[in-house]
Amino acid sequence: MYEQTGDSIIRKEAERALNVIEPNKTYTGNHDLGFMMYCSFGNAYRITKNLAYKPIIHEAAAALATRYRPSAKIIQSWNTNQYFKCPVIIDNMMNLELLYWVSNDGGDKKFRDIAINHSNSTLKNQFRKDYSSYHVIDYNVNNGDVLRKATWQGASNCSSWSRGQGWGLYGFTMMYRFSRDKRYLKHACGIADFILKHPNLPADKIPFWDFDAPQIPHTKRDASAGALIASALLELAQYTKGSQKDFYIDNAKQMLVSLSGERYKAKVGENGGFLLKHSTGALPLNSEVDVPLIYADYYFLEALKRYKDWYL
Template identity: 55%
Template sequence: MKPILRLTIVAGLLLSVFVSDAQQNMRALIKEDEAFAAAQYKLLMQKVPVDKMPQNYDPAKDQLNASGVDWWTSGFYPGTLWLIYKATKDPQILAEAKKRLTIEEPMKYYTGNHDIGFMINCSFGTAYQLTKDSHYKDVLLTAAQTATKRYRRGMHAIQSWNKSKKFNAPVIIDNMMNLELLEWASGNGGTKYLAEVAENHANTTLKNHFRPDGSSYHVVDYDTATGAVLKRVTHQGYADASAWSRGQAWGLYGYTMMYRFTKKPEYLAQAHKIAAFILTNPHLPADKVPYWDFDALDIPHAPRDVSAAAVMASALLELAQYSNAKQKTAYISDATTILKALSTTYRSKPGGSKGFILTQSVGNLPSKSEVNVSLSYADYYFMEALDRYKQWVLK
């Protein structure tokens, strides 16, 4: 055997062993995370009022805060329960998940803002994936139809918040996440109009929300009749022209998801562009858990946003499935880095955080709201990312 061929074979074997060991380590870490999540949520479910959903845990006050089901985060707790049940088959978790869906179901008629997708798709959508329960499907189809009531034909977009002294008809980048409900419903018994609304919204956002470098504004305000842009500003970021980290993650996830349903190349191209902005940003720390805003003045002392990292990890794992070999390897590597960090540095202590899984998220720093806390949606997207890792990486 020629020396070069021998070296090639040896290198290939060593690489195979390295990859196998790395996968075994991740498999063990994910299994540990899932058991930890079940133990934590069994603690959390004892502390949440029967008519509310857990919203956050503030370590500075050692306080668990819960919200009514009409708050935008209400669907994440039941959704996380279903993801934990999928991983563990724990009957106590299943019982709580079912009970919480009953509480959440009236939100299928909610028109107060755009967040019906978060409320219903993350809860009933996750449950339906696991059970195929026809009632859950009916709830999803009803909610999708409800979501279209905020669609403004002149804007070709879904209005996020109601008109106020500050905004006329605002659309926030977060709204991309709610399009999954519409696309899914259109392909599962709903009308083609649902997908048309989703794609019109995605196209309008693609046109008006993004800067040349791939970063996005948080809020774009519109004239409802003409669709003209009135202003581009922030609500939760550092400045109007800054890159609010969770907003970048919403965009990454949203366009990756829209490519899943439509296979439109412009959506995939935008997802890659957003990923490049995030992953090559000089202010992204080595563990890939971003500061709350990529342009915050006090970096490297600015608070991290674990919720943004969890959304990023889940999105990158899906984007990897639509990428060439080089991109796929890179995206999975970056997602792995995030998940390892969330599973260690940013994970609650056993029995801590009143039962939340993760720590150190930021809700709205400019309003001094939910800074360095545990957040329900950080837990949800973390569990989703773990599940995706098992499906797509640890096959």
């Protein structure tokens, strides 16, 4: 928000929040270091060039790397529990940006190798032939064998949880940005086409919480999935040409127009201060259903900036 407004009050609030977030740089309880530390300190360093932020980002990458399981070539998302031995969720693709960036910034090259190995394992095991993604893959940590393909937040083990499709789209687009591995670009395009050509994608382009949810169209939307997918499509369009590029931009624009309309964008003073309404965290768990979510606002703002910077 500060980057797009230049408002010093907003910058001060961002810096206050960074102080609250900083202790997470050594957190090893799950895989979410990329979300917690790169979305915050990574952007803070990019925008301000404050050198004090760099060692924090590097330390966070080292913490995330402790969850890498070399025998399976994956980053374990959650700890072993009563349901899973070594679970990896599609969301984990988003944390790889932290690792790759730190390697490119003079950090340990093993971080880049971890990001690539995890991407390749995800490419091999997490997707169906139609480019849709399972939410959770449970691995044998000793040899990388797949024990089970399942879901936690989706409608069923064989369904396509909408935000999960967005994490995959964004993640492989980002990995192509860093690596220029054309397999990742091809895969990202496949995911984009699955999403955008799906018969259950509504006319306003904001997905239902799961593409295979029961009771469509009489079920909840997920504005966070729409915002995330729009941002990813705008970057993916940077790496494509012609009608394919136009297709991605046009759909992303439709998503942003919908999210900016009365149905999804809150009025000032409402919605607890959040920008967007109607996100769904985990409907099967009855958690965060039809509410504002911080990552919906985050990727909405990022998508708006990308559209303005690249396509206006």
